[in-house]
Amino acid sequence: MAGRWTIGNYEFPTATAFNAAKRDLTIIEGIRKKFDLSQLRVLLKIQEAIEKKSIVFHSKIGEDFTKEIKDSIQKIKEGSSQGKLSQGKLSQGKLYHGKKKSSKKENKLRHNIVMGISSAIAVGCLGYFAFYCFMAGRTQSKVENLASLIKEEAAEENITQVIPSKKEPGEKPEIMEKYKSLYLRNKNLIGWLKIADTKIDYPVMQSNNGEYYLDHNFNQEYDKNGTLFVDNACDVLKPSDNIIIYGHNMKSGEMFGSLEKYKNESYYKQHPKIEFDTIYETGTYEVMFAFLSRVFYEGEITFKYYQFINASSEQEFSSAIEAMKELSLYDTGVTADYGDQLLTLSTCDYTEDDGRFVVVAKKIS
Numbered sequence: 001m002a003g004r005w006t007i008g009n010y011e012f013p014t015a016t017a018f019n020a021a022k023r024d025l026t027i028i029e030g031i032r033k034k035f036d037l038s039q040l041r042v043l044l045k046i047q048e049a050i051e052k053k054s055i056v057f058h059s060k061i062g063e064d065f066t067k068e069i070k071d072s073i074q075k076i077k078e079g080s081s082q083g084k085l086s087q088g089k090l091s092q093g094k095l096y097h098g099k100k101k102s103s104k105k106e107n108k109l110r111h112n113i114v115m116g117i118s119s120a121i122a123v124g125c126l127g128y129f130a131f132y133c134f135m136a137g138r139t140q141s142k143v144e145n146l147a148s149l150i151k152e153e154a155a156e157e158n159i160t161q162v163i164p165s166k167k168e169p170g171e172k173p174e175i176m177e178k179y180k181s182l183y184l185r186n187k188n189l190i191g192w193l194k195i196a197d198t199k200i201d202y203p204v205m206q207s208n209n210g211e212y213y214l215d216h217n218f219n220q221e222y223d224k225n226g227t228l229f230v231d232n233a234c235d236v237l238k239p240s241d242n243i244i245i246y247g248h249n250m251k252s253g254e255m256f257g258s259l260e261k262y263k264n265e266s267y268y269k270q271h272p273k274i275e276f277d278t279i280y281e282t283g284t285y286e287v288m289f290a291f292l293s294r295v296f297y298e299g300e301i302t303f304k305y306y307q308f309i310n311a312s313s314e315q316e317f318s319s320a321i322e323a324m325k326e327l328s329l330y331d332t333g334v335t336a337d338y339g340d341q342l343l344t345l346s347t348c349d350y351t352e353d354d355g356r357f358v359v360v361a362k363k364i365s
Contacts, residue, residue, distance in 0.1 A: 010061055019224070021059035028065045040076045043069055172237065172280070179279040186218055190230055191278040193245060193345075195271055198261075199253050204245055204276070206230040214248070225254045233309050236278040241310050241317065242342040243276070249347040249357070256347035262290040262359050265330040272332075274361050276343055285343045285361035288334040291327035295354040303327075305344065305358055314338040324360055336362040 007025060012018040035042050047069050049055045057063060175183055182203065183189050190206040205213045210232045217223035230236070231244040247256035261267045274285040296304055303323035311317035317338045325335070336342060341363040349355035 007061065010059075012059075017059065021061045024057045024059045024062035024065075027055065027057070028061065037069075037072065040073065043073045043076070047073060175279045176277070176281070179277075182218075183279055186220065188213075189218075189279060190236055191276060193228055194275040196273070196275075198271065199258050200256070202228050202247075202255065204228045204230060206232070206234070206236075208232070225250055225252075228255060231306070231309065237280070239278075239341060242308055242344055244306060244309065244344045244346060245276075246346050249349070256345065259345060259347050259359060260349065260357050262287070263329055263357070268330070268332065274343065274345075274359075283343075283363055284365045286334055286364045287359060287361045288332055288336060288342075289324045289328040289358075289360040291324060291329060291358055291360075292349055292351070293327065293356045293358055294349075294352060295356065305360075306346065306356075308344075311338070334362065 006012070007018070007021055010021060012021060031037075031046065035046070037043060037046075046055075047066075050057075050066055050069070057066065179189065179192070186205070188205045188207045189203055191204040192202070193204050194201045203218050205218070205227050206229060207213065210229075213227040213229040215222060215224055215226050217225070217227050226248050228245055228247040231246065234240045234243050236243060247259070249255075249260065250257040262271075268287055268290060272287050274287065276283045276285060293305055295306070296302055303320065305324065308320045311320065317336075321336055325331075343361045343363065345359045345361075347357055349357040
């Protein structure tokens with residue numbers, strides 16, 4: 001991983017957590033600037049907004065601010081004299097047994113607090129959106145640069161020294177010329193995935209840390225778009241019966257942001273082929289299934305596509321094919337036999353909690 005990130009005395013294990021904390025901090029600073037947090041009525045309204053989820057925090061900084069508001073309310077209440085109500089002394093000693101009618105002053109205060117909180121949240125969201133757009137643009141630019149490198153000839157002397165030109169017994173096959181220069185830049189490179197006439201034209205990685213490329217790009221920089229990566233349990237050399245590639249479903253369309261278009265049969269008919277090269281050989285795959293699934297609990301007995309990597313028998317392979325066929329949103333007429341090599345593309349689907357959208361194809365050349 002790329003180290004740790006800090007804000008003041010707070011330390012965050014990932015850049016994702018760090019960015020959530022920055023957003024929370026923007027909201028909190030906006031509240032502190034707009035309101036007097038020594039006033040009980042103000043504190044109560046802020047606490048009410050947090051409880052009603054009008055303000056939502058996603059980090060330890062936000063949790064500590066929530067606790068600070070709660071503690072301040074408690075201190076003010078404890079400091080009040082016994083003859084006073086926590087909201088202030090009532091005139092002429094009168095107590096109200098029903099709901100007290102809000103004064104114009106209180107309504108104005110409530111309105112100002114709500115507007116102030118909304119403004120703070122808006123500033124935070126706009127900042128996050130700008131950051132998101134910047135990252136999406138940066139990612140696309142860098143990927144385009146990588147793609148152009150594939151078309152160039154690999155460097156001559158230094159590459160032949162690092163990558164053997166002859167295959168010895170037990171040695172990995174030679175890396176294809178067009179991927180050599182990229183491999184030297186990052187040896188986690190395992191291949192390249194492309195679907196014609198789509199944005200999907202990306203390097204595919206594999207690392208010992210299965211989650212690393214969830215938020216890192218090819219250059220190993222933090223990038224919320226992440227990079228496409230192969231499941232750790234898969235082996236492109238063996239190869240596994242099924243190679244599973246994961247990627248984020250980005251709203252910008254980056255990574256697997258356009259994969260869900262395969263939910264429509266008409267789109268599949270226009271894009272029936274997928275190109276997936278390992279760094280050792282080229283590959284063309286034909287789409288078989290497109291289906292919705294989710295991440296299941298460990299004890300649930302059902303077909304879990306993300307566990308289907310190697311079949312122990314022909315029966316197990318056929319059973320998996322049948323399960324995916326039943327799940328498929330449409331019939332492509334394409335199937336697979338034991339011994340065929342499969343490719344599975346997996347991304348998030350937001351129609352349910354932990355939902356996934358999956359496209360499965362078989363190698364035809």
